[in-house]
Amino acid sequence: MYRLYDYLPSGNGYKVRLVLKHLGLPYELVELDIKTGASRTPEFLARNPNGRIPVLEVPGRGCLAESHAILGFLAEGTALVPGDPFDRARMWQWLCFEQYELEPNLATARFWLRSLGKSPEELGEKLVEKLAKGRAALAVLEHGLAGREFLVGDRYSLADVALYAYTHVVPEAGVSLEPYPSIRAWLACVERQPGWAPITAR
Ligand SMILES: N[C@@H](CCC(=O)N[C@@H](CS)C(=O)NCC(=O)O)C(=O)O
Incomplete structure (x- = not known):
């Protein structure tokens, strides 16, 4: 069985859990408290020298890090990966846009505020900058979703x-997601997909 090293509030870990659930793949969850350095112990660094969750341990093969690499591994050959080369690209x-424009800005701001409990005052200009870049990423996503049910082709x-x-x-x-009607409609659509569960669900 797969073993997933994860921290439940993590969106990167959640992506992997959503795919495992969507595909009906059984897995063992190992929860790590990344706020207290649990992903930086020698034992965990042997699994991922980059010291970050999610990590998927694949029986007989080893450990895979980086959420999108894990998604690609789990979903290869399924309907979650478009068969058409252009759609696949x-x-x-x-996926690249998420890792470079959205996650480093919005996920980091959320981590500072929600997991580390910092206040906007304490974070000051660096929070303002993250949120400005995050809003720019949301505008690109809103544009990409206009008139569409899903981001690529006509399926999840x-x-x-x-x-x-x-x-x-x-x-x-x-x-606020108020200014982004296409994003809001799409979120509801994703939540109707088989295997969907809330972010902190095991
Ligand atoms: N690009 C990586 C990012 C992974 C990442 O940033 N993980 C965070 C949690 S979301 C983490 O483990 N932080 C703990 C630390 O840096 O010590 C991915 O997509 O998996």
């Missing part, structure tokens, strides 16, 4: 899983 376009793919994970919790980073 479009899916990767969104890894692009939807990956972008959904941190987008649906941006209010926890102090960002």
